[in-house]
Structures are given as C-alpha cells and as structure tokens.
Amino acid sequence: MIKVMHVVGARPNFMKIAPIVREMAAHQNTFQQILVHTGQHYDRSMSDVFFEDLAIPEPDVNLEVGSGSQAWQVAQIMLRFEPILLEHRPDWVIVVGDVNSTIACALVAAKLNVRVAHVEAGLRSFDTSMPEEINRILTDRISSLLLTPSEDANENLRREGVNESNIVFVGNVMIDSLVQVLPKATMRQAELLAQINAGTRYILATLHRPSNVDDPERLKEIVQALNRIAGDIPVIFPVHPRTRQRLADMQIDIANSIYLIDPKSYIDFLALQTGAALVLTDSGGIQEETSFLGIPCLTLRPNTERPITITHGTNRLVPPGEDISSAVFDSLETKIIKKPSPMQLWDGRTAQRIAQALISTSLTT
Numbered sequence: 550m551i552k553v554m555h556v557v558g559a560r561p562n563f564m565k566i567a568p569i570v571r572e573m574a575a576h577q578n579t580f581q582q583i584l585v586h587t588g589q590h591y592d593r594s595m596s597d598v599f600f601e602d603l604a605i606p607e608p609d610v611n612l613e614v615g616s617g618s619q620a621w622q623v624a625q626i627m628l629r630f631e632p633i634l635l636e637h638r639p640d641w642v643i644v645v646g647d648v649n650s651t652i653a654c655a656l657v658a659a660k661l662n663v664r665v666a667h668v669e670a671g672l673r674s675f676d677t678s679m680p681e682e683i684n685r686i687l688t689d690r691i692s693s694l695l696l697t698p699s700e701d702a703n704e705n706l707r708r709e710g711v712n713e714s715n716i717v718f719v720g721n722v723m724i725d726s727l728v729q730v731l732p733k734a735t736m737r738q739a740e741l742l743a744q745i746n747a748g749t750r751y752i753l754a755t756l757h758r759p760s761n762v763d764d765p766e767r768l769k770e771i772v773q774a775l776n777r778i779a780g781d782i783p784v785i786f787p788v789h790p791r792t793r794q795r796l797a798d799m800q801i802d803i804a805n806s807i808y809l810i811d812p813k814s815y816i817d818f819l820a821l822q823t824g825a826a827l828v829l830t831d832s833g834g835i836q837e838e839t840s841f842l843g844i845p846c847l848t849l850r851p852n853t854e855r856p857i858t859i860t861h862g863t864n865r866l867v868p869p870g871e872d873i874s875s876a877v878f879d880s881l882e883t884k885i886i887k888k889p890s891p892m893q894l895w896d897g898r899t900a901q902r903i904a905q906a907l908i909s910t911s912l913t914t
C-alpha cells in the first residue's frame with residue numbers, strides 16, 4: 550500500500566488533483582489517499598464549486614488558512630500542515646502547480662523527510678518578480694519526483710542539474726479534467742450564454758495577477774482597453790475577488806458591454822472558453838486550455854512559463870507597453886492566430902502515468 554497525501558489550496562489546483570484522486574481511487578489496493586485543503590481559497594465560487602464540478606471527495610483536512618501577505622500565508626500553511634503530516638506520516642506528499650500552498654507543504658514535507666512528488670514540475674517564466682516562479686523553483690528543488698507536462702520543462706530541470714531519474718514526463722494533467730468535463734460544458738453553453746445575455750460572439754477576459762491589478766495605473770490602462778474593445782464586441786469578464794476589490798477602489802467608468810460577472814465554476818468557465826471569439830487573460834492554466842481547445846488567446850504578461858502554448862498552441866503574449874485593444878482587433882480581423890498542433894502527452898491520460906510513476910518509484914526506492 551502506498552500512502553499519499555494530496556495538497557490543494559487555490560483554484561488552479563483543483564482541476565489538477567481531481568484526475569489523480571480518481572485514478573488512485575480506482576486502485577484501492579495500491580493507494581491509500583488523504584486529501585488536505587489548505588483553505589488558501591475559501592469563497593464558494595473559488596473552491597466548493599470546483600469540488601462539485603470535478604467530483605472531488607470532501608477534503609479529509611481543511612487547514613482554513615485564508616488570505617494574507619505572501620509570508621503570512623506560507624507561514625500559516627506550514628504551521629498548520631506540520632502536525633497533520635506528523636499525524637498521518639504518508640509515504641508521499643503530492644503537490645501540484647505553483648501556488649503558495651504548493652511550496653509551503655512541500656517544504657514541511659521535505660524537512661520531515663517525507664518524499665514530495667511535484668505535478669507540473671519544471672515550468673519556468675524566468676521572472677522572479679512573480680511569486681509563482683519562486684514557488685516553482687523551490688518546490689522542484691526539494692521534490693523527489695518531478696512530474697513534467699512538456700519537453701521544455703524537462704529541459705529546464707536538466708539545465709538546473711536535476712538527476713534524470715527523478716524526472717518523469719507525464720503530460721498535462723489539467724487536460725485530463727478538461728476532456729472529461731468538456732461534454733457537460735458543451736451542453737451547458739447555450740443556457741449560460743442566455744443567462745449572461747451578451748450574445749454569442751464575445752471576448753472572454755480574466756485578470757488577477759498582482760502585476761496587472763495591484764498597480765492602479767496598469768489596471769486603468771487595461772480597463773480603458775477593455776472599454777475600447779467592448780465598443781466593438783461584448784466582453785464577458787468573470788471577476789476574481791482580488792480584481793473586484795481593486796476595481797472597487799478605483800474611480801473608473803466601465804462600459805455597459807463589459808459583463809462583469811462572479812467567478813465561474815469549472816464547467817461554466819469551460820463553456821465560456823469554448824464559445825469565445827478570443828480569450829484575454831493573465832492566467833497560466835487558461836493559456837493551456839485555450840491552446841488545447843484551439844481558441845485564440847492573448848496573454849497580458851511579458852513572459853510565460855508555458856512556452857509550448859506559443860510554439861504549439863494559440864497563445865500570444867501582449868506585454869505591458871503593447872496596445873491591448875489593437876492586439877485584440879488585429880487578432881480578430883486578420884485571424885493571425887495559428888491553428889494549434891498536438892502537444893505531446895496532453896491526451897487525457899496523464900493521471901494514469903502519474904499513478905504509475907509513483908508505483909515504480911515506490912518499488913525501486
């Protein structure tokens with residue numbers, strides 16, 4: 550029996566852990582699972598609805614950490630996770646992605662000599678002004694098993710001197726969730742669009758990165774660009790709680806044809822992506838989802854840790870300084886965004902390979 554403790558904390562973790570939990574549950578004689586939610590995200594729309602859409606079992610433990618500064622949040626997660634880990638003493642702690650919960654729990658586990666498996670290892674933006682980049686580098690450094698989504702991630706790890714035997718190229722686990730839920734999203738689309746009432750040709754926008762929303766000048770520039778875009782084509786904008794706070798603090802007119810709505814569930818957001826003429830985002834995962842779906846994506850960042858979405862997918866970066874509305878209009882008019890080419894091992898079977906990698910590594914060490 551291999552005893553694994555899964556850690557989730559924030560919205561982008563849930564679609565990554567769901568297929569792994571399901572796969573391991575199908576091998577009950579091999580895996581014993583414990584699911585820990587740190588509580589980094591706690592609003593119903595940022596957490597509970599994802600458990601429902603993705604049929605993730607109730608967490609066994611919720612650390613109920615909540616929001617705070619980077620240091621406070623990481624420290625609180627560590628303090629609350631340590632006794633849980635000592636109580637259960639798993640063989641492995643499985644962490645996903647690059648959020649504060651990922652590094653905090655990986656660090657606690659590594660210090661207690663519990664092996665860490667990092668899902669989505671090896672991604673690098675080479676921009677340490679992003680908290681996520683620091684989380685990625687440090688988590689990879691202390692993980693025993695580095696489960697990578699793409700060849701560029703393998704190369705990054707090799708360049709950093711990681712032992713080849715610790716790297717397993719498993720593919721993109723988020724695509725497992727996407728392909729599983731896509732039929733439901735397709736069925737849901739018409740009803741959802743009727744509710745929002747923005748029509749069927751629209752831009753989908755999401756924004757939450759500190760670099761875009763915490764600086765009032767930058768946020769103003771983006772909202773003004775959205776206003777110009779919305780003069781031509783409606784913009785559906787599910788608003789992250791962080792962004793909602795920042796917008797409320799600002800005195801700025803927002804066009805009526807920008808539909809500010811609450812954050813959407815996984816199925817609903819997928820439905821909105823599949824119907825969009827173009828997606829404008831600063832998210833990491835959405836770059837991958839749009840690339841897989843073949844929907845044009847413009848990413849409001851100077852860099853990406855997911856270069857495969859540019860080389861193989863539909864993603865294009867719009868760095869600060871570049872005119873956002875022109876980039877959108879150019880993409881819509883000239884359809885310059887290319888067709889995606891297949892991304893290796895983004896095939897809906899990554900969770901199987903992850904489970905297999907854990908079995909193989911547990912047997913050989």
Ligand code: UD1
Nearest residue numbers: 559560561589590591592595616617648649680681790791
């Ligand atoms: C976190 C991740 C980011 C990920 C994003 C997805 C880190 C460093 N960042 O950023 O990589 O892309 O999640 O959403 O881990 N808030 C609520 N309700 C919630 C959660 C947050 O109101 O359920 C508000 C709080 O005011 C909080 C702010 O949003 O201070 C930011 O939340 P936080 O978890 O610190 O980071 P995110 O911006 O969500």
